[in-house]
Amino acid sequence: xxxxxxxxxxxxxxxxxxxxxxxxxxxxxxxxxxxxxxxxxxxxxxxxxxxxxxxxxxxxxxxxxxxxxxxxxxxxxxxxxxxxxxxxxxxxxxxxxxxxxxxxxxxxxxxxxxxxxxxxxxxxxxxxxxxxxxxxxxxxxxxxxxxxxxxxxxxxxxxxxxxxxxxxxxxxxxxxxxxxxxxxxxxxxxxxxxxxxxxxxxxxxxxxxxxxxxxxxxxxxxxxxxxxxxxxxxxxxxxxxxxxxxxxxxx
Amino acid sequence: xxxxxxxxxxxxxxxxxxxxxxxxxxxxxxxxxxxxxxxxxxxxxxxxxxxxxxxxxxxxxxxxxxxxxxxxxxxxxxxxxxxxxxxxxxxxxxxxxxxxxxxxxxxxxxxxxxxxxxxxxxxxxxxxxxxxxxxxxxxxxxxxxxxxxxxxxxxxxxxxxxxxxxxxxxxxxxxxxxxxxxxxxxxxxxxxxxxxxxxxxxxxxxxxxxxxxxxxxxxxxxxxxxxxxxxxxxxxxxxxxxxxxxxxxxxxxxxxxxxxxxxxxxxxxxxxxxxxxxxxxxxxxxxxxxxxxxxxxxxxxxxxxxxxxxxxxxxxxxxxxxxxxxxxxxxxxxxxxxxxxxxxxxxxxxxxxxxxxxxxxxxxxxxxxxxxxxxxxxxxxxxxxxxxxxxxxxxxxxxxxxxxxxxxxxxxxxxxxxxxxxxxxxxxxxxxx
Ligand SMILES: Nc1ncnc2c1ncn2[C@@H]1O[C@H](COP(=O)(O)OP(=O)(O)OP(=O)(O)O)[C@@H](O)[C@H]1O
Ligand SMILES: [Mg+2]
Numbered sequence: 001x002x003x004x005x006x007x008x009x010x011x012x013x014x015x016x017x018x019x020x021x022x023x024x025x026x027x028x029x030x031x032x033x034x035x036x037x038x039x040x041x042x043x044x045x046x047x048x049x050x051x052x053x054x055x056x057x058x059x060x061x062x063x064x065x066x067x068x069x070x071x072x073x074x075x076x077x078x079x080x081x082x083x084x085x086x087x088x089x090x091x092x093x094x095x096x097x098x099x100x101x102x103x104x105x106x107x108x109x110x111x112x113x114x115x116x117x118x119x120x121x122x123x124x125x126x127x128x129x130x131x132x133x134x135x136x137x138x139x140x141x142x143x144x145x146x147x148x149x150x151x152x153x154x155x156x157x158x159x160x161x162x163x164x165x166x167x168x169x170x171x172x173x174x175x176x177x178x179x180x181x182x183x184x185x186x187x188x189x190x191x192x193x194x195x196x197x198x199x200x201x202x203x204x205x206x207x208x209x210x211x212x213x214x215x216x217x218x219x220x221x222x223x224x225x226x227x228x229x230x231x232x233x234x235x236x237x238x239x240x241x242x243x244x245x246x247x248x249x250x251x
Numbered sequence: 252x253x254x255x256x257x258x259x260x261x262x263x264x265x266x267x268x269x270x271x272x273x274x275x276x277x278x279x280x281x282x283x284x285x286x287x288x289x290x291x292x293x294x295x296x297x298x299x300x301x302x303x304x305x306x307x308x309x310x311x312x313x314x315x316x317x318x319x320x321x322x323x324x325x326x327x328x329x330x331x332x333x334x335x336x337x338x339x340x341x342x343x344x345x346x347x348x349x350x351x352x353x354x355x356x357x358x359x360x361x362x363x364x365x366x367x368x369x370x371x372x373x374x375x376x377x378x379x380x381x382x383x384x385x386x387x388x389x390x391x392x393x394x395x396x397x398x399x400x401x402x403x404x405x406x407x408x409x410x411x412x413x414x415x416x417x418x419x420x421x422x423x424x425x426x427x428x429x430x431x432x433x434x435x436x437x438x439x440x441x442x443x444x445x446x447x448x449x450x451x452x453x454x455x456x457x458x459x460x461x462x463x464x465x466x467x468x469x470x471x472x473x474x475x476x477x478x479x480x481x482x483x484x485x486x487x488x489x490x491x492x493x494x495x496x497x498x499x500x501x502x503x504x505x506x507x508x509x510x511x512x513x514x515x516x517x518x519x520x521x522x523x524x525x526x527x528x529x530x531x532x533x534x535x536x537x538x539x540x541x542x543x544x545x546x547x548x549x550x551x552x553x554x555x556x557x558x559x560x561x562x563x564x565x566x567x568x569x570x571x572x573x574x575x576x577x578x579x580x581x582x583x584x585x586x587x588x589x590x591x592x593x594x595x596x597x598x599x600x601x602x603x604x605x606x607x608x609x610x611x612x613x614x615x616x617x618x619x620x621x622x623x624x625x626x627x628x629x630x631x632x633x634x635x636x637x638x639x640x641x642x643x644x645x646x647x648x649x650x651x652x653x654x655x656x657x658x659x660x661x662x663x664x665x666x667x668x669x670x671x672x673x674x675x676x677x678x679x680x681x682x683x684x
Contacts, residue, residue: 050638053630078640090635094653100636103649108640143653144635160639 081167346433497523
């Protein structure tokens with residue numbers, strides 16, 4: 001599904017290397033988690049994969065379902081099935097949440113040569129999905145993320161994911177800012193999407209999210225590299241002992 | 252009006268060059284007097300020149316010169332705006348009233364006449380208003396083109412609203428001759444408690460000088476929505492001169508698209524307590540030929556009045572936008588609430604926005620705020636939209652509409668606002684790459 005090979009990335013504006021050779025493969029149907037200290041490059045990896053400007057790939061490659069990702073525009077990557085749930089979802093005053101989502105859904109369909117979703121059908125689907133995430137009608141009408149609480153923003157990310165039905169979902173700290181109940185809701189939202197054809201890359205600092213979304217593989221990222229890969233037990237180890245041991249081990 | 256001062260020779264020359272070929276239309280004695288007085292104002296002020304304080308950002312030459320530059324007519328092939336709204340249509344073709352194309356002018360709560368008829372009548376209320384509000388406007392800032400209009404305008408409508416007018420009046424302009432050089436003057440009077448909505452649509456002429464004087468009595472409400480549309484070579488200067496009585500309302504919104512030179516002036520005087528005036532505009536300009544100017548002057552001369560100016564401009568490919576807005580709060584105008592915002596969204600580095608926001612306050616118990624900003628597209632928002640699959644051009648359009656939304660929100664009537672949004676979307680869609 002997602003295949004990242006020896007990915008090296010620096011900032012475009014300054015001479016700062018952030019990713020220093022990331023290798024990672026997510027198979028369809030699998031959930032991979034990435035943990036790692038602050039500033040190790042997790043968000044950068046997610047941005048580079050989704051096509052944000054300001055980064056320069058100096059070496060390596062990334063592909064989705066065999067298609068070279070790094071040559072595509074951000075919107076093409078989305079249409080190819082990549083989705084990023086942002087660590088910090090962006091507020092867009094003046095653009096209604098509903099308008100935004102319908103535009104996105106139909107733009108992706110159009111790019112894939114599929115029929116657009118009618119207004120009525122869209123409304124029906126989004127209402128049902130919003131309900132399971134406890135997103136009320138008022139939130140759908142409001143401008144994208146404007147005035148949303150931290151937790152509401154994260155739920156809104158998952159709603160978008162549910163509507164767009166991507167093949168490869170990257171979740172960047174979707175658990176941060178969520179209360180216990182919201183964490184359950186969000187996890188249920190994610191789990192509902194789990195199926196054989198879909199891959200997940202879940203970036204998190206905490207084991208508790210992984211209690212709800214059970215990962216198949218856990219990676220530890222430090223200083224721009226994946227330094228250790230293991231099973232779910234690796235997340236428990238981090239939770240209990242922090243990163244010191246692992247960092248020492250590979251040093 | 253300021254005391255006569257020595258005028259630049261070039262101003263004298265261009266003024267004389269323009270006036271020499273013009274003759275005052277005839278009419279009743281009062282009308283002739285009003286025209287002569289206006290002509291005298293023009294001669295004292297001289298027509299605008301690029302060195303005048305409020306013409307630094309907008310070159311007045313083509314508005315002033317004797318011969319009007321030609322402007323191609325434009326048939327957009329679009330359905331007329333507001334076809335679905337029940338309204339009384341009044342049609343002007345190249346500045347001339349077209350009775351056949353217009354609806355019957357009788358409507359409950361209002362008397363509508365043609366300026367050219369009114370100017371022949373010995374007794375008419377317009378005597379108290381024609382050129383009067385324009386002249387008052389000259390006292391704060393000289394507007395010679397408006398005085399020129401008062402002197403020479405031959406057509407327009409004269410509207411007297413006595414009650415709540417049951418449906419909007421829609422003045423529909425048609426531009427059919429590429430060399431039409433037109434002056435229109437509308438006189439509108441609202442009696443106490445009256446309520447009137449005026450819509451203006453369509454390109455009026457190759458070169459247009461239009462004035463509208465609106466007298467709003469106590470508790471009356473005037474709503475104005477206008478669209479300056481598709482004629483790319485349009486040159487227009489328009490002036491609204493209005494005076495508000497106690498607890499009255501004035502609301503004006505203008506959507507401007509295209510045009511090589513459009514200067515919209517609005518002079519508002521709040522003279523009755525608790526009155527409220529709003530003037531708003533959304534403008535989209537594409538190309539180095541585009542120049543749009545909003546020049547507003549609001550005088551607070553009564554207690555507890557509110558004024559709002561909300562202007563938003565989206566400019567690309569070298570387009571120019573201008574905003575000059577002033578709030579003057581006189582010493583007795585306590586509890587004034589004055590709000591002014593003018594913002595531009597520049598879609599490239601070649602476009603420019605020139606702003607001159609001004610406050611002049613002589614009362615001590617007032618709230619006045621003004622803000623003027625120039626910005627580019629929010630890259631974070633653009634990426635967010637694109638990451639959801641929205642192509643860059645479409646995402647940009649969404650952000651453009653979002654930017655303009657604050658101005659559109661000033662339109663009270665939802666159906667009218669919806670129609671404005673449609674026009675904007677159409678304009679953007681035609682430019683989609
Ligand atoms: N646009 C940028 N300008 C300057 N520095 C940047 C930029 N983007 C990333 N960095 C730097 O790159 C490093 C990696 O940042 P990144 O956000 O990817 O970390 P992270 O692993 O997601 O951290 P966290 O766990 O705190 O979210 C940090 O040192 C960060 O400051
Ligand atoms: Mg991060």
